Amino acid sequence: MMSDNGLFRHSEIHLRPDPSRTVIRPFDLDYPQAFRNDAHPRMQQIAERVLSLDDARLLKEHEAIIASLADRHRDIDKILLRRFDEIRERLPAAQGASREAALAIGAYFSEEYSYEAAALFNPSMVLRADQTGAPPGGVRFLLSLRGIGEGHISSVTFRTGTWSPSGGFALDEASNQAISPRIDAPAEGVENGMTRVVCEGSEPTFPK
Template sequence: MSADVPILRSPHFIKPDHRRTVIRTFMPGDSPNALEQGQTRAERIVGRILGLSEDELADEYARLLSVLCGRHRDVEKVFLQRYENARELLRGGFSASGARAKLIGAYFSEEYAYQSAALFNPSIVRHPDQSGCPPGALRFILSLRAIGEGHLSSIAFRTGTWQPGRDIVLDAASPLAATPLIEYPQNDDGAVRLHCEDSHNLSETVLFPILERQRGGIEDLRLTSLELEDGSTLFAGTYTAVGGRGIAQELLTTRNFIDFKMHRLEGPIAASKGMALFPRLIEGRYAMLGRHDNENIWLLLSENLHHWDGGIRIVNPQWTWEFTQLGNCGSPIETADGWLVFTHGVGAMREYCIGACLLDRSDPSHVIARTRRPLLRPSPEERYGYVPNVVYSCGALLSGNDILLPYGVADSFTAFSTLTVDALLAAMD
């Protein structure tokens, strides 16, 4: 019988902060019971603003700026963008300039606390810029699932430094946040491009659901550093897009964490959850793990990064803590002994635990070994939150023989743990 793995929980946490807000578009809806017919509610709002005297306009706009300018960067630029959006939506039925145009833009905007409810389910990759790191340390990027009002999920980021044998150091989060400039598909690849030049550091970047097929949120990004055939590196990760008609897997890619692309995945396996890319091609094909039957771990292979068919089941529930469901956490990690895969298992009372398995490097359909007991169960302090009895991760980071495993707690906040490859492999059957 396998032994318990020595795993060290860090004293550091990342918890949601309701003070972190972004300005997003607000469009007031119309009621069938409205007394005034012939105009939309939005048109009536614009009419009231156009009717303000210059003194009334100056007073209200000054008050608004005094409230917002310390909480958002370039707020007047945002107001002008919202003004142009409003003109487009209302088909150019009005015109204004200066403070009046900006005030109109403000009436079609709202502050949104994008992480007011939760900040969890992290994935992690090496930062592309390792300059200035102490010897033996490495910088990392965390992606996080942020939940705000209406249970709407978006993607947020944090950065930090980890030196094995010592604790992690998290970079301070900026008090500001920014949404990207959106470029909708204009060519054959069908990708939505997101430009985040307004973010002064990565903690300010927030990627929101922007398409109809994402209206319920974008969840659980599983990032990896993908080595392409030409030797270049692409940061890529699948996430779940929650739409009005169900869920689907999509792909987020970037080379610099400033410019991103959102790609829709195609094929019969795309309408599922939990897919995670291998960090390199296997025998000339892209490889992915998934759980499209919501019960087992599957290996998928494809010559096209954006199209996925079929697959073979490679790991099924075997132990009591995974009887209900078994799935991969994040992307597989390549070691000298094989592909190390952290798994999540769901047992009695819908308790989520984290385990692991080892796949053959040349033939990942072959399972070499797996943990009989969980590496992580919710501790007494981790059992309470938005969804109780859950520990869950979307990725881990390897440095030599050491592993940094960040994980979500009770669908509420993010914690960190460390362990070694040797101890983990020794505990597998």
């Protein structure tokens, strides 16, 4: 698995971009500034169109959304409802939206994005705080990578793995369901607050 040149040892692990790995990210459907009509914003028009649908049509739309995304993403409803909550204040007509309508509106203002479409590089690793499941004499680590996606936009992606004296480096198999993080900013007025990046459901489980 490893080769030795007398100074350091080379790992044969190769990290390659996987365009099939995607996240769901915010999508702004508003018109460019030069074409905006503040009296009839496009976002509001879309929300009103969704709210005009009857319950049967909303259920059908919900089923179509889940069918198209469930293989690549977990907790689709939770992701889309979170997106709806992010834009709710910009949509006066949607304040009393039903759960099904909120899901559909959240979907209209979201997009699926391939964050490794072009490249994957710049690895950097640190020891995990929790070393449960580490190999004998070895450690578990967290690996960060820079992914270049569609539109040549950079993203930070994370992987986990282990190192041991006998086996060298080993990476845990990447899930085909990537997790888009939730960013918890410090409360307004709090000095020296901490911004937390929360990736719910992304932790592997290990035997106790």
